Amino acid sequence: MKVIELRASVTRSNDIDAQNLRNELTEKGVLLINLMSAAGSGKTTLLSRIITDLKDKAKIAVLEADIDSAVDAEKIESLGAVSVQVHTDGMCHMDAGMTRTGIEAMDLEGTDIAFLENIGNLICPAEYDTGAHKCVMILSVPEGDDKPLKYPLMFEKSDALVITKMDALPYFDFDLELVRKHVSHLNPDMKIFPVSAKTGEGMEALEQWLLEQAASLRENQHA
Numbered sequence: 001m002k003v004i005e006l007r008a009s010v011t012r013s014n015d016i017d018a019q020n021l022r023n024e025l026t027e028k029g030v031l032l033i034n035l036m037s038a039a040g041s042g043k044t045t046l047l048s049r050i051i052t053d054l055k056d057k058a059k060i061a062v063l064e065a066d067i068d069s070a071v072d073a074e075k076i077e078s079l080g081a082v083s084v085q086v087h088t089d090g091m092c093h094m095d096a097g098m099t100r101t102g103i104e105a106m107d108l109e110g111t112d113i114a115f116l117e118n119i120g121n122l123i124c125p126a127e128y129d130t131g132a133h134k135c136v137m138i139l140s141v142p143e144g145d146d147k148p149l150k151y152p153l154m155f156e157k158s159d160a161l162v163i164t165k166m167d168a169l170p171y172f173d174f175d176l177e178l179v180r181k182h183v184s185h186l187n188p189d190m191k192i193f194p195v196s197a198k199t200g201e202g203m204e205a206l207e208q209w210l211l212e213q214a215a216s217l218r219e220n221q222h223a
């Protein structure tokens with residue numbers, strides 16, 4: 001397993017670095033998705049399910065970012081997908097330079113979708129453009145339906161919201177309609193996908209959306 005120790009990027013403009021990385025990935029036909037959530041929301045489990053479900057439809061790679069360990073990257077690699085683990089030197093976010101270092105360490109030949117599994121929290125990662133084409137965030141049922149009120153920036157910055165652990169709905173006071181209402185004020189264009197990575201409920205709609213994003217990137221590849 002490749003593990004890379006990162007340092008904060010020394011850069012004049014993260015936004016320019018991010019745009020450059022995005023353009024290069026577009027040229028290569030690789031859709032980069034920045035996946036963000038609190039720790040334990042279910043990022044790795046969701047990615048595992050997507051990799052398995054789409055194995056005949058899309059080649060997927062995962063850049064795993066964490067403070068320590070390589071457990072997530074090992075899990076992803078055991079499913080047959082390309083994965084690299086990066087450590088963030090204690091930092092609570094990934095920026096574009098750090099993302100580039102990780103991306104360049106992966107063999108992306110033939111890859112349709114690369115995911116960045118970002119550091120687990122709903123605060124810091126929202127502020128940094130990583131160079132991803134789309135930002136997807138996860139809110140899991142046990143975290144509660146008030147999170148859009150507490151962490152509005154993450155909801156404003158993301159293109160899609162995956163509400164996961166829907167199989168746990170009977171055990172928690174989680175009001176899905178209330179979340180939809182809060183989100184519609186913060187980010188009316190946000191796609192919402194209620195799913196369970198455990199039972200597979202709702203996964204098809206999310207996977208279809210991902211395939212559509214990859215297809216539309218390829219259409220623009222040489223535009």
Ligand SMILES: Nc1nc2c(ncn2[C@@H]2O[C@H](COP(=O)(O)OP(=O)(O)O)[C@@H](O)[C@H]2O)c(=O)[nH]1
Pocket residue numbers: 037038039040041042043044045046120164165166167168195196197198199
């Ligand atoms: N019941 C249920 N548990 C889940 C689901 N997705 C993830 N989990 C559990 O949540 C815990 C954290 O998941 P993980 O994918 O490691 O979260 P991450 O830290 O965001 O990558 C694990 O114990 C998973 O088995 C789900 O859809 N339903």
Ligand SMILES: [Mg+2]
Pocket residue numbers: 043044045072117
């Ligand atoms: Mg994980």
